[in-house]
Amino acid sequence: MADREFSDYVQRVQECVAKLRDTLPFLPRTVIQLGTGLGDFVSRIDTRLVLPYADIPHFPVSTVESHQGNLILGYLEGEPVAALQGRFHFYEGYSTREITFPVRVLSLLGARLLLVTNAAGGLNPLIAPGSIMVIRDHLNFLGENPLRGPNIDEWGPRFPDLSTPYHPALIKTALDAARSCGLVKVISGTYVCIPGPSLETPAETRWLRDVGADAVGMSTVPEVIVARHAGMEVLGFSVVSNVNDPDNFQPILLEDIIRTAAKVTPQLQQLIVEIIAHRQSFTAQIFQKS
Structure with missing residues (x-):
């Protein structure tokens, strides 16, 4: 990235941070990124x-x-949150720096926790369609990293550690919360991000399975990388809309993905509300950093 282009990006971030600091009624500690078909989650937020x-x-x-x-901006179970109702994708023509602009800005405003959601296609034949997958790890097949180029040490380290991109304690909390809520179709697994917008071929599906992915989508990973670079803790969820067998492949329609995600949204709402309601068990250390 050219020096001028990077300096322009930094200036845009700083201007946005300053504007929101003056505009927002409060500064959120938790950011909820809502994915495809999951925008109705905001109905659970006491919106301000x-x-x-x-x-x-x-x-x-x-x-x-x-x-x-x-x-x-609002409150969820008393927690000050910012919900991003809609995201940006690599396939729309945005760079990964542009995709992650909101997370970078909100991290500089003091947010310490990112709850990220998406709708994904299932790769693991043991996952039932309509399941919620708590993301344990990810694969970045975008071919681009939002941290490429100059690094601002005040924003995060040059080489951030991603040995635990998704907080292990948060993963356990999510799975425990699912059991306490009686949600039976909640599992954990590895998410892979591809560029899109074309959906996977049978051969690509088989290969993605072979490299260890349980679900595939076109988002999430850039935001997680920037959140971790900024010192935020992360918990991720994929709503698995369908599971395709590469030897008996069925057409994948965006309308079906959106329909399934919308159907599962109430369960995801219940799960996230339960997690936030019991946040004291895992957020005290996180928010001491803010």
């Missing part, structure tokens, strides 16, 4: 402010119809 992305300085604008494009 809705900011369209188009009204936030330098925010990208989502071009995908199922992503509403709002920053929601």
